[in-house]
Amino acid sequence: MKKISGKGKQISRRGMLPILGSSLLIPFLGLGNSKHNDVILPEEKEEYQTLLKPDGTAVKVKVSALKKSNIVEKNLNNRSFLNWLGKKI
Numbered sequence: 001m002k003k004i005s006g007k008g009k010q011i012s013r014r015g016m017l018p019i020l021g022s023s024l025l026i027p028f029l030g031l032g033n034s035k036h037n038d039v040i041l042p043e044e045k046e047e048y049q050t051l052l053k054p055d056g057t058a059v060k061v062k063v064s065a066l067k068k069s070n071i072v073e074k075n076l077n078n079r080s081f082l083n084w085l086g087k088k089i
Contacts, residue, residue: 048060
């Protein structure tokens with residue numbers, strides 16, 4: 001009687017190389033593309049405005065955040081502003 005092997009044919013390390021190499025080609029074939037178009041149009045991009053901090057460094061702030069902000073107190077001098085922030089002079 002013949003003995004039937006339960007393992008079947010095993011793949012060697014050398015046999016795995018073509019499988020790995022072909023898996024690297026998937027993005028070039030276009031199979032990795034998403035169905036949704038996630039292209040951002042120029043008018044949808046957020047606009048930024050450059051502002052200066054008290055120490056002189058430049059900061060980019062979204063224009064939408066500036067429009068949503070509210071005024072706490074008008075004509076606030078630097079000394080009282082720093083006190084309001086909790087900075088020591």
